[in-house]
Amino acid sequence: MNRRNALKLGMTALAGLYLSPLLGRSILLKSEPYELGPFEPSWESLEKYKVPDWFRDAKFGMWAHWGPQCQPEAGDWYGRGMYEEGSRQYNFHLQKYGHPSEFGFKDVINTWKADKWAPDELVNLYKDSGAKYFMAMANHHDNLDLYDSQYQPQWNSTRVGPQIDIIKGWEKAARKAGLPFAVSVHAAHAWNWFDTSKGADKNGPFAGISYDGTLTKADGSGKWWDGLDPQDLYAQNHPISGKPSGDSSVHSQWDWADGASIPSSEYCEKFYNRTIDLIEKYNPDMLYFDDTALPLWPISDAGLRIAAHLYNKSLKKNKTVQAVITGKILTEQQRKALVWDIEKGQSNQIEPLPWQTDTCIGNWHYDRDVYTKKQYKSAKTVIHTLIDVVSKNGNLMLNIPIRGDGSIDEQELQIVKEIGQWMKANGRSIYGTRPWKIFGEGPQQASTGKLKAQGFNEGQGKPYSAEDFRFAQKDNQLFVTVMDWPEKGVVYIKTLGSEAGYYTKAIKKIRLVSTGEKLQFAQHKEYLEVKFPADKPQGSFANVLEIFS
Structure with missing residues (x-):
């Protein structure tokens, strides 16, 4: 009897001889x-x-x-x-x-x-x-x-x-x-x-x-x-x-x-x-x-x-x-x-197959010290992680630690609500998207840590800035997330320069997804210049641009 038939015989009977070829014994x-x-x-x-x-x-x-x-x-x-x-x-x-x-x-x-x-x-x-x-x-x-x-x-x-x-x-x-x-x-x-x-x-x-x-x-x-x-x-x-x-x-x-x-x-x-x-x-x-x-x-x-x-x-x-x-x-x-x-980590490249990162805003099991010391991850950190993971063909699974009695505390509740506010305004750039030609641009990339064992490289890179960008696409529509608010009112995206070789169509319109506002821009050979509005919208720690051609 070959192994396949033996396994079928053993597993289709509710009670019988289980053959364990890997352990080399039967019981x-x-x-x-x-x-x-x-x-x-x-x-x-x-x-x-x-x-x-x-x-x-x-x-x-x-x-x-x-x-x-x-x-x-x-x-x-x-x-x-x-x-x-x-x-x-x-x-x-x-x-x-x-x-x-x-x-x-x-x-x-x-x-x-x-x-x-x-x-x-x-x-x-x-x-x-x-x-x-x-x-x-x-x-x-x-x-x-x-x-x-x-x-x-x-x-x-x-x-x-x-x-x-x-x-x-x-x-x-x-x-x-x-x-x-x-x-x-x-x-x-x-x-x-x-x-x-x-x-x-x-x-x-x-x-x-x-x-x-x-x-x-x-x-x-x-x-x-x-x-x-x-x-x-x-x-x-x-x-x-x-x-x-x-x-x-x-x-x-x-x-x-x-x-x-x-x-x-x-x-x-x-x-x-x-x-x-x-x-x-x-x-x-x-x-x-x-x-x-x-x-x-x-x-x-x-x-x-x-x-x-x-x-x-x-x-x-x-x-x-x-x-x-x-x-x-x-x-x-x-x-x-x-x-x-x-x-608790992220790939440093676009993965050919879908993957997932799992992390939590505190410890996996509820820890009163994290609450007392106010050490939870912020909504900003969670959203930055999500955007980066999505740009690389991944999903984010996020744990919100629950007390033994079955409730979450008020700090956690506020973080979850802030995440929801950003997602309601910008979710179109997340759901149903696929990776673009490259996942991102900017100085943060050079500081990321290598994966160890199960992962464990989150939080090792430099904080994201307005010079860091992440890309995703959906239905041939390109989304570019500026990973902070540009205090000088303008960003320069090298990847989208007319001679960069990545985006070959003529750009006709750019819109800030969270507000729907059309933004002024100029596409140069070396970079795309985008001017931001004077007033920051809610959730301005990650600002999604929708590119129209």
Whole structure:
């Protein structure tokens, strides 16, 4: 039997022999069937994928990266950092909750009630700000499913914490608002990410006492979690990595290399089943994976099977594939099979295939310090990022951190509204556009940083000025965005000089998109000279010119 037929046999039976050729062993597991069709669970088959136009046209999405790690309001990766002795989050946890041997992350989940969550209100706010698709986090590395999860029946948001189906609420709100619905899935890494939970202090009165990551179901007698097995959450009933991840080197093990402990077949198959269950219950238009390539690749083909399932399911329903799947750190072949996602960073060139950057205005999980110190990204920074990304064939997915109770703060609300004001005035230059011959011009380009790992080069360049320009086109119409207001009242665009060789038609009219005002101009051999009005319009930190020939 060849591999393709073996996989079909294994995956079309609800219970049967799952063959894991990548792990080199077979094991009897219950497996959700994946949708059969032209897409098979291999890179060679998946590279036939074509990104749908809805995603290419949307350009701007909003993300609710929200779960129990937002409840402490102490920032990213709280479920891991609270077990790292001496760290900021460990010290915070001692003061707020007590020692992690007595009050662990499972107990943080128990304090999360989401009592101010209003999904319709938030999704409508994001839509009004200009977002054309919405994404909700389905689970994080903390391994709690935020939906009615058949394969994580104890540790999901309908059973513990708020005891509601978070994803169902988000999905209903997105569908009602007419927005494509996306989900982000991060739980494949709990196997190593939670390894700090079974450590112990090296110093102080609790030295040598294990944190709660070693607890089992039997330890819950008489406690609030009586009947629940902490190992179904922490997933630590296995040897730690041959090269322990310590406080930070888990990053180097993100692709299951560099001494990482390798997940079992059971763990991989459970993740696969959880994700198929998510797809079948909520029918997402897009899946975001916080993984190198696909989840558990290259140690398992679980991610390949998930991708084949979603593409075939979408094809069967829509006659063309309308689904989107994103992945990080992709090879050239993998970029054909998935949408390349760059975390907190931007490409420095026009990419031949559509891509996405994901970033947030603060930290991924809500952080009270960012609010107190007023350190959120401004609407200006967000819009500059969007314009630059769009000029290079990309989309922007923006997270607005949400408090544990389900609300956003007044600073965030003001930023979202300012983004919406600019988008209402200038959105024609964003939505449905495609890259032009070059993406831009100006001194800022020379200062941009190179991509590192998943991305992480945002904010490394010089601030944009009125000498920086970004280009995009739609229906043969050229848009030029001047990335600040020219205080001297005039800009000189070298790219549009009559002898520059880029724009070969005669320019007949130039209009400021935000106000509709016609601008005076003169096209010289070396540059296009455009005179600006005396009064600044609202949102003058990015000024779009529409060029008519």
